[in-house]
Every structure is written in structure tokens, then in C-alpha cells.
Amino acid sequence: MNAIEKYGLFEQKVTAPKGDCVAGGAVFTSGSLRMEIPLFWDGDGYVARFMPGETGEWRYEIVVDGATAAGAFTCVDNTGNNHGPVVTEGYHFKYADGTRYIPFGTTCYAWIHQPQELQENTLESLKAAPFNKIRMCVFPKSMPYNNDEPEIFPFNKKADGSWDVNNPDERFWRQLDKRIGQLMELQIETDLIIFHPYDKWGFSEFIQEESLIYLNYVIARLAAYRNMWWSLANEYDLVFAKSYEYWDEYGQTIKNKDPYHHLTSIHNCFACYEKKDWMTHLSVQSFDLYRIGIWRQDYELPVVIDECGYEGNIEFNWGNISAFEMVHSFWMSVARGGFCTHGETFYREDEVLWWAKGGTLLGKSAPRIAFLKELLYSLPADMNPVNRVHINPNEQTDDMPPLDGFLTALSRLPEMDRIHRTMQLFPSEITDGNYRLQYFGHQCPAVMDILLPDDGHFRVEIIDVWEMTCTVVLESAQGKTRIGMPGKEGIALLMTRLDGVSLK
């Protein structure tokens, strides 16, 4: 009897005649625990894949038309890199075993649709990079710089040339399994994009019944990978063949069918999808990082800026921000209580752009993202935005001037200006009480006044986010303190509590 680690992958195939791509079921029991999962078709039989979430002996029974199987295995403690799936906690993430997880994502939409050598190259690049999440699509991608026809597709075709969604091509799915497994070894979460609009093969135009068959197959096959995140879409609002409600049906399907409740999000082009109970976090496309505070407030979920432009120089406005701007976006996101995702789009004659095909990282942002990642992981706790600046002017405190007549005025403002006003009031500053991190972004102060508690002692460091330096400027400060600053962009301050008095 094999031993399986907690959060590891148990797999058992039974040989049976081909029916639907998802069929039959398996029951896994351990003590009073009981989990039921469907089987998926894999070319020559049905497979039960299971991720045990508790140690101990597990027994299973598999039943599908024409075959049964039963057995047992022992689940032992997780070890090494295995910390289980990522879950949310408030506005943050962590591994299921409680280990810290702070997302530092990158984007290689169609890397699994490239030639094998290029895929291996991508994995090598990822090994040396700071990224612990990757945005990638199940379906291939058709758009500028993405003109190659993949060798294999997720489905076989019917006689009439249309896709047969109940007839998966096991070559495709076995390769996807392999790549997700390799990402797992690299401790990289697979933010798997289930639908997207950049399609010339018809996958985005499935009728809803086909889409749901496909979705159920994805869940049955892939949910047992602990590094799985479900991204319903890249740019749901550009998949014009789908109605708004379809997306909710996908979310509900995942909520009902994924026994592990992996992280689930939906990524926008124009506007975030409304809050739903299947949504675990926001996966946002926006250049406007000032809005992170508003999304936190309105959704009460972690906010991941999965697209704010990619470092590069191509002709599209989403694909030509500078390395500094990419690094700045990470710092802005973090300093406003969110998270950010990287991508690279450097023009190449051979059209191998990281953002779509993977390959080699060419930019200057990745090492600087690594620097930020190292810094954040070195701090012991997750931080949230400071509450010193008042988000809601109704929250009147003593140190604000009297609001005679003002509240009435605000209530009359157009909604767009209410939002605008609110945005301006959010600071780029986070704290956990022991540390405070303030980021100045494009601002270039030569002097700065920081407000520290009057009765404690605090170390103050200046961080240069581009040069990747931390310099202690005050060993022990207290109260309102004026600091000489470099007068350039990309500067942050880190304040550290040295005694019993907490930072606010």
C-alpha cells in the first residue's frame, strides 16, 4: 500500500468502455470523512484522482459502467515544499497548512501550446524567477504574436469537423497534467484560465451545454492538484458569445463540483464581475491601482491585479510599460493592500513573447519583483492599509476640520465624483502594528514627515525599489519625524517597531 502525502495526488485508473468524458464516481473514506468524486476519461479508461486533506488510512471504491475497483492507501504528513492548496484569509492568502503565501504571479497564456523545447525553456526560466503563480489558458490563443497552430487540442473532432467535447484528446490532457505537476514541484500555483476570447477554433463559441461538459471534465481531472486555481476567464466581458449569466453558472458549477474549493476568480477587460459566493478573490485588469482600496471595500476579498500592463515595447497599450512601471505596479498594489502579476511583451521577430509563449525572461522587472517578494516574506505578518487617512469623510475625527454643510454637499455629488474623491483618500501605506511600509511611487519628495507614535521607538529605512537597497536612516525615531529623502521616484519607507509601542 502506497503512502500519499497530505495534499498529494492519489490516482487510480480502471479500464472500462468509453462513455461520457466524466462518468461514474469514486468514494473515498477515512474515519468519519467521506468524499465522493467523479471519474474522468483518459484514453483507455476512467481515472479517479484524489487529494487527501487529512492524514490516516483512506479506503476507496470506484464504480463506473462496466468496471469497479477498490483499495486503500495511507496518507502521511505533508513535507518539504508541500504546504497544500492556497486559501484566502481576509484580504490575504496562505497555504492550507498555515504557511505564508503571497502571490507574485506571471503570465504565459499559451505556453503549453508551444513546441516542447520552448515549454522546457519556460520551466527553466520559471525555476530562476520569483514567480509563484502563473496565469495560463487551457485553450490555445489566437491574436497578434500568436499565429501558430498548436499540434494538439483538448478535444477530438466529430465527423462534421466540430469539436466533440465528450471526446477529449488524452495527449493534450496528459501533457497539461505533466505541466501542472512540474509547476507544483516549483511551488508555482496554476491560475488556470478556463475560457478566453482570443479564439479562432470555436472554443469560445461552445453552446452552454458543451461549455459545462468541458468544465466538469476540467474539474474532475485537475481539481486534485493542490496548486490549482480556477480562473473562469481571461476577459470574460470580451467573450461575446457568452451571456453574463453563463459565468455565474460556471462559478456555481465549480462551487458545487470541486470538492477542494480551490480559489476561483473571473478576470475582466472593462469591469469586474459582480460579487458572487463562488468568488474567492478579485482577478482584476486595470491600469488604475488607486482603485484597490475601493475593490477591497466593495468586495471584501483579496484583490489581485492580474493585468496592469506588461513590461515591454509592442504596439498595444497593454504591452509596453517600462520595467520601472511594472515594478512600480507591484509596489503600488502591495502598498494599497493588493497583489500584482507580471508579464513581458518585448517585440521579437520570432514572436516568442513571454506573456503568451513563455521562453526566456528579457526584462528588468523580475529581479526587482524578487526583491519585493523577499522583503515581504521577511516581515512576519500580512499587512493592511493604515487607517490614518479617512476613506469615508463621514468618519469625522478630531483632527479634521468641522464639516458644517459639507456632508450635505457630498451626498449631492455625482457618483463618479464620489468614487474619485474616495480614491484620492486611500494612502499607499500598510501596517501590521509592528511594521509600516509606505510607498511614494512617482512622487519625488526630498523631505518627508512621518507620524510615529510619541511614546515608542522605531527604526526607519529608506528603500529604493529600483536599486534594490534598504538603508537605515534612523535607528530609533519617535513622534513626528522629518526625514531627508532621495527626491526621486520609486522610494519606500519601512518603519519597524523596536519596543512595546505599536505602529498604527
Added chain:
Amino acid sequence: MNAIEKYGLFEQKVTAPKGDCVAGGAVFTSGSLRMEIPLFWDGDGYVARFMPGETGEWRYEIVVDGATAAGAFTCVDNTGNNHGPVVTEGYHFKYADGTRYIPFGTTCYAWIHQPQELQENTLESLKAAPFNKIRMCVFPKSMPYNNDEPEIFPFNKKADGSWDVNNPDERFWRQLDKRIGQLMELQIETDLIIFHPYDKWGFSEFIQEESLIYLNYVIARLAAYRNMWWSLANEYDLVFAKSYEYWDEYGQTIKNKDPYHHLTSIHNCFACYEKKDWMTHLSVQSFDLYRIGIWRQDYELPVVIDECGYEGNIEFNWGNISAFEMVHSFWMSVARGGFCTHGETFYREDEVLWWAKGGTLLGKSAPRIAFLKELLYSLPADMNPVNRVHINPNEQTDDMPPLDGFLTALSRLPEMDRIHRTMQLFPSEITDGNYRLQYFGHQCPAVMDILLPDDGHFRVEIIDVWEMTCTVVLESAQGKTRIGMPGKEGIALLMTRLDGVSLK
């Protein structure tokens, strides 16, 4: 009989006993034209100040308690720098005589409250600078870097120490007259801020009756200067002693009392004031220049970004943007159909910061603003945002994908995301049909595809907004054209029509 230029300043004082600060009246007639204006007290009599708007012979009669006067003058054509007051035309400005006027403002809030030598220094600086509008306050300013007590104030005090608004200190107002006249000679519009919150002397806390007496005095005294703009406030929404409605009363007062209908706006901190019939243009404080299109759409007025941060390095987030960011803000504003205003806040031990006190320009943005100004004035017509990207997704056209199910979806989105979506769709590109100017801001494309009409011929120039260079890259292009680009920030493209086919 003196000759007065059209839009010139006619002035006649009558000696009379002191009553209210605004009293009596004068009637000016010329042919069928008849204008009635109030007189203002100036220390030793009442003054009638008048700006003739038509050439010909004008007669006047002045009546105030205890004195009368009558006479005539000839109004001759305006000459030289005198083009009359600035008026609006759609989303743009022009002088009353039809001469082009494109606002390139700067900010010296309290320069008239500084020592005389510094005021003269400011005028010298303005003489060499590109600015043709200045934001400046009637009242002195109290805030960091503004700790000096002015020598003279607009009013004398009552016996109890409170301000006597009906008793203006003529020394103050004569100096203000002089400075406005000097700005007029320099062809600089006076964007005169009537109220503001940075006050330790009590001017912002006048009861409404006092505020209106003061406002009527300002109008009676200053409206005849052709270079006068009325700015009801700097940051109306921080003047907590005033109710929201008070501002409308000021606007209505100006609309009713200013016979020349000078440009009138109100500047915000948090949110724009709602549209009113006295409002001639928007005077916006915002760092978010993507919103210019929305303001244009919602207010149908010219949009002047009067505050988007100042070039400098002080501790406040509004006072430490880089020179590049200041220049970028001008280009962004212009390329989105708006206008921008400059300011400088470089830290100095002596606290003489341009934004408040004037003095000497120290930054690097002013020459680059001059470059943009020269470029825009060299183009023959005002430009407006191109309509190639669809602001409203309901405006479906052939080259967009089908919107099946999408419109319903959009109608369900939260308002904030509707606004966000709309913002993303506005391009940074303007045209008048003969020229098209596209600005890439922080984007760093190495290649760019531009869409020119297939059947005409167009010159294409690359503009480097920081290096201040224009380089012709294509002498005669047509249709969809790929252009090699510098791959750096701060690049614009200027396309020029060479034949009968118009740019869209």
C-alpha cells in the same frame, strides 16, 4: 477727449463721501448700446471702471450720493497684444476678437502678498516663461511654507478687531490693480481665486452677507480688466464654513453682476461642483487625467486640469511630482481634449516656493511646456478627441465583435465599474481633420501601427516631449502603417494631411 482701445480700461473717479464699498452707478452709452455698472470705493472717492466692447463714441453719467459726473470718450480698435477677454467656444477657448487662446497656466497663489522685490522678481520670471494664465488668490495664504504675515490686507478692521468688509484698504486693492494690469501687459490671464481654505485671518469664515459684499466689490473693481477670470475657490470643498449652496450664490452673483461675463469656474479638492449655468469651464484638481473625457462628456465644457500635482520635492503628495510627470500631465491633458496648469514646489530653506510666493522658476518642465505650447499654436485649429475608440459600447459598429448578451451585462455593472470601463476606452488622441496628435505617455512602444485613411497621403512625425524634438519618419504614408518607435516614455506622433483626404 481720450481714446480708449476696445477692451481697454476706462476709469473715472468722483470725489464723494464714503458710504458702502460698492455704491451708486454709472451708465455708459454708445449708439443703441447701454451698460450700467456700479461704482467702488477707492480711499478718496468712488470709481467707475469700464471696458468698452465696441468701438465708437461712448458717453457716461456717474451718480453716487453727493456727487455726479458725466463725459465721453472714443473707443478705437484694439491693437497689438490686446485681443479682449478670453471666452469659451465649445470645449476650447479664444479671445473675444477671435484670436486663438490655448491656456497654459501656472500657479502663484499668494505672490501679491509677498515683499515688493519678490513680486517684481515673479513678473520678470513670468516674462520669460510660457504661461498665459496664473492662478492667484485675493486673500493671503496660511499653510506650510506660507508663514509670513502680509503687510497689507484687503480690508481695514473694525474697532473690535474684526474685518470691516465695507471698508477696503485701498493700498491693497491699488496694488492688486497694478499687478493685474502688469499681467495684462504680459498677456497673462488672471485666474483670480476669490475664496480659499488656507486661512488664519478669518476671511474664509465670513458670514454669507460679508462674503457677498466682498464679492460685489471684487466685481465692481476688477471686472473691467479684460484679463480677468473668476475662480470662486481654490478647493471649495475644504472651505468648511461655507455650505454647498453658498458657492452657487457666488456664481449667480457673478453671472448677474459682471457685465462682461468673464470666465467663471470653481476648483475642487475632492469632487467637481455640479454643473451650473454660471460655470464656463471646469477647473479640476485631480491626478487622474484619464477622466478628462468623462468630464467633457458630463459637463460639456472646456476642462482645465488646474491642479494635478506640482513639479517639486516637498513632503506633500501634491507637491513632489517629477518634471517629466508635470510635462506628461500637460501632454495627457491636451491629448485627451483638456488643458493643464503648472506649479513648482521645490524645497527651499527660505520657503520661497513658486506655487505660493512666485520668485524664480527652478524646474525643468517650463521649457518643455513652452515646446508643447509652440507646437499647438503652430497648428491652425483646435483639436478634439478622435472618435475611433467607442466611448459608449452601445455605439456598435461593424469593426467591433458582436455584443450578444453583453449590453445586458453592462447595464448590471456597478456604477463605479461603468465609469472605469468608460475611462479605459478614451484614447489620448486628438484631431481636427488636418492634423492628428497621439500621445503615448508612460508607454514605451518600439513599434506602432497607425490607422491612416487608405486614399490620402500623410506626413508622420515622432515627437519626443522631453528632448523637444520633432522628427519626420514618413514623408507620405497612407493606410495602416507600422512605425518604428523609440521604445521610451514621453513620445507623441503628429500626423499631417498632405492632400484632399481628411484625417479622422
